[in-house]
Amino acid sequence: MFISDTKAQRMHIAKTGFVYLLVSLFCVLFGAVYEHFSHEVYSGYMIYAFVFPLAGGALPFAVLSLYGRIRPPGRLSLNLYNAGIAALTVGSIMEGVLEIYGTTNDLLRVYWFVGFGLAGIGLMLYVTGLLKNKSRKENL
Amino acid sequence: MGFLSKKYVWAILYTVLLVSFTLYTALDTFVITRVYSVVQSEESEIDSGANSTAAESGSQNESSAEGTESADSSQFTESAVITENAYSDQNISITITEYREYDTTIYVADVYVSSAEYLQTAFAQNAYGQNITEKTSVIAEASNAILAINGDYYGSQKKGYVLKNGVLYREAPSSDQEDLVIWEDGSFEIITESDVSASTLLDNGALQVLSFGPALVMDGSVSVSESEEVGKAKASNPRTAIAVVDDLHYLFIVSDGRTDESEGLTLYQLAAFTQSLGAEIVYNLDGGGSSTMYFNGEVINNPTSDGNSIKERSVSDIVYIGY
Numbered sequence: 001m002f003i004s005d006t007k008a009q010r011m012h013i014a015k016t017g018f019v020y021l022l023v024s025l026f027c028v029l030f031g032a033v034y035e036h037f038s039h040e041v042y043s044g045y046m047i048y049a050f051v052f053p054l055a056g057g058a059l060p061f062a063v064l065s066l067y068g069r070i071r072p073p074g075r076l077s078l079n080l081y082n083a084g085i086a087a088l089t090v091g092s093i094m095e096g097v098l099e100i101y102g103t104t105n106d107l108l109r110v111y112w113f114v115g116f117g118l119a120g121i122g123l124m125l126y127v128t129g130l131l132k133n134k135s136r137k138e139n140l
Numbered sequence: 141m142g143f144l145s146k147k148y149v150w151a152i153l154y155t156v157l158l159v160s161f162t163l164y165t166a167l168d169t170f171v172i173t174r175v176y177s178v179v180q181s182e183e184s185e186i187d188s189g190a191n192s193t194a195a196e197s198g199s200q201n202e203s204s205a206e207g208t209e210s211a212d213s214s215q216f217t218e219s220a221v222i223t224e225n226a227y228s229d230q231n232i233s234i235t236i237t238e239y240r241e242y243d244t245t246i247y248v249a250d251v252y253v254s255s256a257e258y259l260q261t262a263f264a265q266n267a268y269g270q271n272i273t274e275k276t277s278v279i280a281e282a283s284n285a286i287l288a289i290n291g292d293y294y295g296s297q298k299k300g301y302v303l304k305n306g307v308l309y310r311e312a313p314s315s316d317q318e319d320l321v322i323w324e325d326g327s328f329e330i331i332t333e334s335d336v337s338a339s340t341l342l343d344n345g346a347l348q349v350l351s352f353g354p355a356l357v358m359d360g361s362v363s364v365s366e367s368e369e370v371g372k373a374k375a376s377n378p379r380t381a382i383a384v385v386d387d388l389h390y391l392f393i394v395s396d397g398r399t400d401e402s403e404g405l406t407l408y409q410l411a412a413f414t415q416s417l418g419a420e421i422v423y424n425l426d427g428g429g430s431s432t433m434y435f436n437g438e439v440i441n442n443p444t445s446d447g448n449s450i451k452e453r454s455v456s457d458i459v460y461i462g463y
Contacts, residue, residue, distance in 0.1 A: 037446075039377065039398060039428065079150045086154070090162055098169060102426075103296040107165045 014065035016078075020057025020085075024050045027089060031096070038100045046096025052088040056119065077125035084119025087111050175269040177309065179262075222436060227286050232258055232461060234287050236435055242409045244376070244402040247433050247441050248417065249287050249392040251461055256326030259390065261291055261304040261348050263457050268302065268309045271295060273454035276432035277439050285460035288434040289380050289392050292352035293426040295456035301338040303349035304457065311338040318355050320382070320423035322348040328384040328421040330355040350423060350459070356381060356411035357422035366408045376404035378431035378443065382459060383419035391419055392459070394433035398447035429453040434460075 027050035034046055091111025098105060220229040225236040233252040238245060253259060262283040264274035272295060280288035294302045294310070300317050302310035313333035321329045324345040331341070333351070341349060355363050378397035384390055393414055397404020405413070407424060414422045429445030430453050443452045 039447075075150075079154075083150075083154050083158075086158060090158060094162060094165060097166075101170075101296070102293075103169060104298055105165060105169045106298060107161075107168060110161070 010065050013061050017058050017061030017065055020053045020061060023089065024054040024058055027053060027093070030093065034096070034100070041100045041102075043096040043099040045092045045099060049089055049092035049096060052085055052092060052115075056085045056088070057082075074125075074129060077122045077129060079122070080118045080125065081122030084115050084117065084122055086115075087118065088115035091115055171271060173269065173271045175267045175272065177269070178267045179305075179307075225435075227436060231255065231463075232286065234435070234461060236440065239413070241413055242376075242403065242405055244395050244397060244405055244409075245441075246393065246395045246405070246413065249289075249433065249435065251287065251390040251392060253326070253388050253390070253461065256322065256324060256347060256388065258461055258463065259322060259326065259348070259459070260285075260462060261350075261457055261459050263304065264295075264455065268304075269295075273456055275452040275454050276430075276443075276458050277434045277452060279455075279458045280434040280460055281437070283458070283460055283462060285434065285458070285462040286436065287392060287462075288432075288458045288460035289382070289394055290426055290430045290432050290455045291457035291459045292350045293430060293456050294351060296426075297351070300351040301333060301341070301349045302351070303338055303342060303346055306342070306347050308338055308342045313337070314351070317351060318353040320348075320350040320353075320355070320421075321346045322350070326384075326388045328423070330358055330421065330423070348459075350382070350425065352423075352425050354407070354424055355421065356407060356424050357383070357415045357419050360415065360420050362408070362411045362415055364407045364411050366406070376406055376409070377428050378402075378441075379405050379407075379410045379427040380425040380431045380433075381410055381414060381422055382425060383414050383417075383422040385418050385420060391417060391422075392433065392461075393422075394431050394441045396442045396444075397431070398428075398444055399442060399450075402442070425459070426455065430455050434458075 031046045031049055035042060088111065091108060094111065095108055098108065220227060222228075227234040231254040235250045237248050237250065239248060240246070251259075260283070262279050262285070264272050264279050266282065274282075276288055276290045279285075292300075294300065297314065299312045299314040300310070301313065301319060302308075315334050317333040319331050319333060321331055321341055323329065324347050338349065357363060376397055379393070379395045381393040382390065383393065391414065393410070395405045395410065396402035410424065411422060429443065431441065432439055432443045432452050432455075433441045439452060442450045444450050445453055
């Protein structure tokens with residue numbers, strides 16, 4: 001029972017990491033196509049937008065699935081974290097679009113604020129949940 | 141708060157929110173039009189008196205700085221000598237010359253005026269605001285321009301001085317932004333927005349402030365490096381620039397680019413070329429698909445955004461010679 005539960009968890013984490021990897025590849029492709037048609041006007045935000053789903057999603061989830069007996073404590077932390085990474089990725093692409101066009105918009109700040117905020121809260125809830133789980137096990 | 145933990149409800153709601161916000165941001169940046177002030181006609185201005193500062197409050201009570209001294213717009217048509225590439229009357233002389241440099245066609249308008257009042261700027265739809273654009277030729281026609289080039293595309297930025305025809309529309313400085321000031325006597329000066337406020341420039345007699353840049357030539361010397369570019373642009377492009385050679389003697393420069401016939405210019409090439417024509421100060425304006433030169437009712441360059449189709453891009457404002 002325990003073994004199959006752990007396996008299922010690992011599979012689930014690996015699947016999430018794989019989705020993040022696909023999102024990263026999409027960002028690489030999207031950035032390359034967009035830059036191709038931007039008359040050699042480059043934007044780091046566009047080119048490196050893939051870093052958020054890769055470093056913030058694919059890699060950590062890959063590590064968790066390899067070494068993980070670390071079950072995410074509830075969906076809330078995961079939902080918030082995923083939402084944060086999504087906001088950062090979309091925000092980076094939007095920054096790139098506007099930078100290549102040669103304009104700005106104050107609304108872009110919202111992506112960074114929401115992105116780092118949600119990802120941070122999600123991470124915090126995750127760590128807090130793990131610590132609670134640990135202390136519960138110790139008390140048993 | 142329980143719904144936050146549900147997988148699909150959360151995912152759907154958040155995706156809708158993120159997509160909606162992104163759409164709104166895109167619309168706000170590129171589409172949604174907001175008119176902050178409308179430039180009054182000269183007749184109504186004479187009735188009400190000139191006002192040199194435009195409040196960005198959405199009211200339509202602003203005026204152009206062109207005072208009662210401006211001549212009637214029909215004046216040039218009566219006494220002017222007009223040929224395919226030249227215009228001349230008692231106040232304005234313009235000669236268009238086509239150059240071929242750096243595998244690119246460059247159009248240079250050599251302009252002499254008797255007063256700086258003939259070097260003017262105009263807004264698209266005669267209004268200052270957000271996402272208000274028209275083609276250079278349309279704005280030029282509406283302004284009775286003899287010669288016109290695209291301006292600094294103030295509408296693409298939220299900050300940076302907007303001072304046109306002696307009226308201050310936007311005071312918010314953009315740090316390190318290099319501007320071209322055209323003074324009442326027609327002289328040019330390069331300033332940095334962090335060094336001097338827009339209201340000080342207005343008080344000191346600035347007629348126009350163009351906020352794009354960078355300055356290409358200062359005191360007759362090229363002031364950009366070979367690798368310097370606008371923003372993140374790294375390549376040859378269509379370009380627009382304005383230059384002063386001597387008192388009330390100007391050059392309007394537009395280059396083609398992005399086509400098989402014309403590669404386009406780097407900033408350094410544009411600077412070096414214009415310096416060779418004797419320019420003392422050269423200032424780079426909005427380029428790429430915006431680069432357009434209009435003369436005697438026609439667009440004379442080949443404006444293009446993608447290099448495939450030759451068509452004008454709509455812009456926020458123009459610089460022109462006219463009455």
